[in-house]
Amino acid sequence: MTMLSAEALKEIDRAIAKYPADQKQSAVMAALAVAQGEVGWVSPEVMQFVASYLEMPPVWVEEVATFYNMYDTKPVGKYKLTVCTNLPCALSGGDRAGEYLKRKLGIDYNETTADGCFTLKEGECMGACGDAPVMIVNNTRMCSFMSDQKLDALVDELKAEAAAKGDK
Secondary structure (H helix, E strand, O other), rough: OOOOOHHHHHHHHHHHOOHHHHHHHHHHHHHHHHHHHHHOOOOOOHHHHHHHHHOOOHHHHHHHHHHOOOOOOOOOOOEEEEEOOOOHHHHHHHHHHHHHHHHHOOOOOEEOOOOOEEEEEEEEEOOOOOHHOOEEEOOOEEEEEHHHHHHHHHHHHHHHHHOOOOOO
């Protein structure tokens, strides 16, 4: 059973090629990231597929997927907004930014808006304490110095992008 596109499998194969032939399981993090990017989240079926593809026990894949917070083991919205609430960011506005987004989106952490557009998450240190408060959109786009105005602009931008693509 193939649950990923040929392009996704090629990307996983490139990650596998970075390791000795007998250590292809070392590509598990890359494989999970590719799968999540394509499927939207890391379901039990995705974990099983990755385990089979990398020839490793499924429980090992599950351990990685559930340990690292960049993997979503439950469905998320089109845009996952992860706000750093680690101490330096919290003291520099991270808690405020998170509370503002909760009110603006009408959801709490670990919830998704009714239209499926946004999921709000708390994140650990993102390595940009001097730019606090910081957040990451979909694990790939870092946003710094997130004032209420910048948060409003980001949410509006993402809503417009979703609408332009015919999504929510």
